[in-house]
Amino acid sequence: MDSSLLAVRDLRKHFPVGGSLFGKARGVVKAVDGVSFTIGSGETLGLVGESGCGKTTTSKLVLAAEEPTAGTIEFEGRNIADLSRADLQDYRAKVQVVFQDPYSSLSPRMRVGDIIAEPIKAHEALSAAEVRGRVTELLELVGLRPDAARLFPHEFSGGQRQRLAIARALSTRTRLVVLDEPVSALDVSIRAHIITLLEELQQRLGVSYLFIAHDLAAVAHVSQRTAVMYLGKLVEVGDSLELCAGPLHPYTKALFAASLPSHPDESREEIVLSGEVPSALSPPRGCSFHPRCPFAMPRCSEQEPRLLEASPGRRVACHLYSAS
Amino acid sequence: MAPLLRVSDLRAHYVGFGGTRVVKAVDGVSFSVEAGETFGLVGESGCGKTTTCHAIVRLLSPSGRIVSGRIELEGEDLVKKSQAEMRRIRGRRIATILQDPMASLDPLFSIYDQVAEPAYYHRSLRGRSLRQRVMELLAAVRIPSPERRMKDFPHQLSGGMRQRIVGAIAQAGGPRLIIADEPTTNLDVTIQLQYLNLLKDLQRATGVALIFVTHNLGIVAKMCDRVGVMYAGKIVEMQSVRGLFYRARHPYTKALLDSIPKLGVRQPLYGIPGQPPDLSALPAGCAFHPRCQRATDRCRVEEPRQHSPNGDGHVRCWLPIEEAAARG
Amino acid sequence: MATIPIGADRTIATRRAARRGLRALRQAPLIPLAILAVLVSVAILAPVLAPHGRLDPVKPTQEQCLAKYGTPDCPYVDNVPPFWSRGGRLETPLGTDFLGRDVLSRLMYGARISLIVALTGALFAGAIGTVLGVLAGYMGRWWDEIIMRITDAWLTLPSLVFAILLSSVRGPGLWNVVLILALVFWSRYSRAVRGEVLSIRERDFVKLAEISGIGKLTIIWRHLIPNVMNTVVVLFSLQVGVAVIIEASLSFLGVGVPPPEPSWGLMMAQERESLMEGRWWLEIFPGTCVTLLVLSANMLGDWLRVRLDPQLRNR
Structure with missing residues (x-):
């Protein structure tokens, strides 16, 4: 367990709501409420969930863009809350991110070379020529020609821009890249290229990914392990292929049922969830999924299930699988 | 019998900068939609699928022109209609559900006002019968306690609920054809499934035909009877949905x-x-x-x-x- | 790994950019540009172009003195009308003022003063306003609270009254007018710039820079300021017009550029009764100059607004 690159333990992030500058907050949104996972070196962990489930907040915590309310994030064995200023800078160099929208993630007024070089200049003392050399390497790494460095982002298509964003994320001996819906904004015919590129880069560089998406098929394709999130909590974690073959948690089952067929005659177990994700401001008592769950038992509305090992490497938070 | 809608050799171009730049967004598109069926129009962004839809209801942006072709709705050529005549067709015989259903509700009007509007204008319903109709429509899209809900305003409803209201508005004029332009693009998968099932149920109940515009082949597999694949303003392949998935003929479809x-x-x-x-x-x-x-x-x-x-x-x-x- | 050739893309992009440039030129507001070019070159070349001095009266001919004063010798002849009116002379094509100075020469020198005051005034205001606006928008919290409350208060000040107050403290003078303009107008920039920054800082490229541990000042300098320049340039071109008017008003009220230096506002101010007494040329010519400058600056600003917005540009 300690050989992992990133270890997140019982991470919580609560946001006060309704308070003004002087007034007291009226409530608390538990955006992330006790999440634990690990990512090994060179591994991809997929994080799936619907909007508002807390996956974006989780990514912000991992990126040290937000401070957790409770819990720890350990990177290479050290808690990032205890890092000195200089070590935190080093952490920021090693953990980078690729966002969903490649049109918003590249500054329109900077040349591509400067965009990619920005993190390098912030973290390493290299000469101008060395920086240029690194930029050339990176551009080739993501399948673009070196003379792209002189151009502005608007001269590139969406897929090429996403390649540039990936090159930037890899510019500083990066160990972990948070991929926040990296292909959702791209044209269908371009997505496969980016997914393949990410897989190739992982094999070559041994970099780890935290792959966040709502498209189960894409997540399961890219990641070795997949974690399913609902209302700030992980409900199921396991090997991607096993998870796809036999989802355990009713919410995971519903997600799979809802993901669209890949051809017209594919038959699916139809689990149509009633209602919508409840507000995180007042989550239901007990298991937060029980109001929508087709298998809910009396116990589910009283006692919160814990994330327990159901089979080796497979953890589920559901009373259906916990010995009573 | 003639199809409900027949589009033949439709060409719609955008002309910009005093004629120096012509974008042939739709360039010779032909297809037909039978009553009660679901026709899928698939393609990537910029292939002309949205322009095709806008051309059918004659709502192209000012720089867009229908250059040639015919759009026959139950035998009448829509290209020849005046905008005044088109107003009587839109909402009454062809309804549209736009890309962002969340943004297609006016925050200043109650649910009742918005659902009642097409029924008021196109079905000339007034007073009690209008109220009755709105109740039926809301019940049909499975809004719980419609009586109470219709006094609400859009911001009081959840996303999925608003989605269904948009579906109810599309139904309100009693159209024969609904054009749905990427109606589920920004939805979560479980809500998307709810909505797609709802559209299917409505179709079963009313026999309305659907044109489903999407870039998502999964939606096509789930929803459509026949599919046209668009590329660069043309339909490059048209087949039954099974044919498309099992025997794709065009290299683009296959890819x-x-x-x-x-x-x-x-x-x-x-x-x-x-x-x-x-x-x-x-x-x-x-x-x-x-x-x-x-x-x-x-x-x-x-x-x-x-x-x-x-x-x-x-x-x-x-x-x-x-x-x-x-x-x- | 397959390399995506971008060479082809680039030539297309360059060619497209060139085409876009040509089109932009065709759509440029040629008349305002021409007017501004003429005004600026006249201001620069005033010593060469002006037929007479700006401060000294034009030496009259004997006939003029005879006709006006009955003696063949006089220091100057005042209020000579333009050349096409009765009594006008080609030597002073736009007439002379109450001290017999050539109106055309004074207008040319006046262009210098009016343009310098308007451009530098708007520029300083822009610099102050941009810096404060970016700070308020990006740093947030109490920076925002304090800067924006001051800005709001500033915007409610009647600018002319405030300017009069300032100039009565500082006394009249060209650079004082510039200072006044900067102090009056910075708030217009800071409010607009702050709004712009609020939206830019939510864009992913700013978040990316923050996540990679890049300093705030660097982010401001490299990401925020280049992206608000559109807004600032457009505001600048509009403010130049307003600054000319304020300068004219201040001079008109006697608290602007001190006589005898000619500025367009001052020229109008000194002749405020002449319109009533039929000496229209003393008011109309400087007034026309002010109007032309303000109108062209506004039209140019409007064009820039469209040109600098990538979403509007490509339509």
Whole structure:
């Protein structure tokens, strides 16, 4: 367990709501409420969930863009809350991110070379020529020609821009890249290229990914392990292929049922969830999924299930699988 | 019997900068929709699928023009109608659900006002019967306690609820055809499934025909009876949905199908080389040839004509994929 | 790994950029540009172009003196009308003022003063306002609270009254007018810039820079300021017009550029009764100059607004 690159333990992030500058907050949104996972070196962990489930907040915590309310994030064995200023800078160099929208993630007024070089200049003392050399390497790494460095982002298509964003994320001996819906904004015919590129880069560089998406098929394709999130909590974690073959948690089952067929005659177990994700401001008592769950038992509305090992490497938070 | 809607050789161009730039967004599109069926229009962004929809209801932006072609709704050519006549057709005979259903509700009007509007204008319902109709519509889209809900304003409803209200508004004028332009793009998967099932139920109940515009082949597989695949302003392949998924004939269709990750299968994905085309500077010959692995010299020079290899549907390609090859 | 050739893309992009440039030129507001060019070159070349001095009266001819004063010798002849009116002379094509100075020469020198005051005033205001606006928008919290409350208060000040107050403290003078303009107008920039920054800082490229541990000042300098320049340039061109008017008003009220230096506002101010008494040329010519400058600056600003917005530009 300690050989992992990133270890997140019982991470919580609560946001006060309704308070003004002087007034007291009226409530608390538990955006992330006790999440634990690990990512090994060179591994991809997929994080799936619907909007508002807390996956974006989780990514912000991992990126040290937000401070957790409770819990720890350990990177290479050290808690990032205890890092000195200089070590935190080093952490920021090693953990980078690729966002969903490649049109918003590249500054329109900077040349591509400067965009990619920005993190390098912030973290390493290299000469101008060395920086240029690194930029050339990176551009080739993501399948673009070196003379792209002189151009502005608007001269590139969406897929090429996403390649540039990936090159930037890899510019500083990066160990972990948070991929926040990296292909959702791209044209269908371009997505496969980016997914393949990410897989190739992982094999070559041994970099780890935290792959966040709502498209189960894409997540399961890219990641070795997949974690399913609902209302700030992980409900199921396991090997991607096993998870796809036999989802355990009713919410995971519903997600799979809802993901669209890949051809017209594919038959699916139809689990149509009633209602919508409840507000995180007042989550239901007990298991937060029980109001929508087709298998809910009396116990589910009283006692919160814990994330327990159901089979080796497979953890589920559901009373259906916990010995009573 | 004549189809409900027949679009023949439709061409819609955008002209900008005093005629110096012409974007042939829709360039010779023909298809027909039978009563009660679901026709899918698939393609990537910028292939002209949205322009096709806007042209059918004659709501192109000011720089857009229908250059030629016919759009026959139950035998009447919509291209020849005045805007005043079109107003009586939109909402009454053709309804549209736009890309962002969340933004298509006016925050200043109650649910009742918005659902009642098409029924008021197009069905001339007033007073009690109008109220009755609104109740029925809300019940049909499974809004719980419609009586109470119709006094609400959009911000008081959840996303999925608003989605269903938009569905109810589309139904309110009693249309024969609903054009849905990427209605579920920004929705979560479980809500998307709810909404797609709802549209199917409505279709079953009222026999309305649907044109479903999407880039998502999964939605096509779930919803559609027949599919047209658009590329660079043209329908490059048209087939029944099963035909398309099992015997794709156009290399573009095949490539699209191969580029989607399938649940629980970790095969390498096929990436289509190159970029989606720029509609104002299309290559000569077949517009897909720069990205096509099967392209020959002929494809680079001569534009392929539309032909039907064996009756079912048609394809625009000089070298369509053989059935056996497609299966293997 | 397959390399995506971008060479082809680039030539297309360059060619497209060139085409776009040509089109932009065709759509440029040629008349305002020409007017501004003429005004600026006249201001620069005033010593060469002006037929007479700006401060000294034009030496009259004997006939003029005879006709006006009955003696063949006089220091100057005042209020000579333009050349096409009765009594006008080609030597002073736009007439002379109450001290017999050539109106055309004074207008030419006046262009210098009016343009310098307007441009530098708007520029300083822009600099102050941009810096404060970016700080308020990006740093947030109490920076925002304090800067924006001051800005709001500033915007409610009647600018002319405030300017009069300032100039009565500082006394009249060209650079004082510039200072006044900067102090009056910075708030217009800071409010607009702050709004712009609020939206830019939510864009992913700013978040990316923050996540990679890049300093705040660097982010401001490299990401925020280049992206608000559109807004600032447009505001600048509009403010130049307003600054000319304020300068004219201040001079008109006697608290602007001190006489005898000619500025367009001052020229109008000194002749405020002449319109009533039929000496229209003393008011109309400087007034026309002010109008032309303000109108062209506004039209140019409007064009820039469209040109600098990538979403509007490509339509």
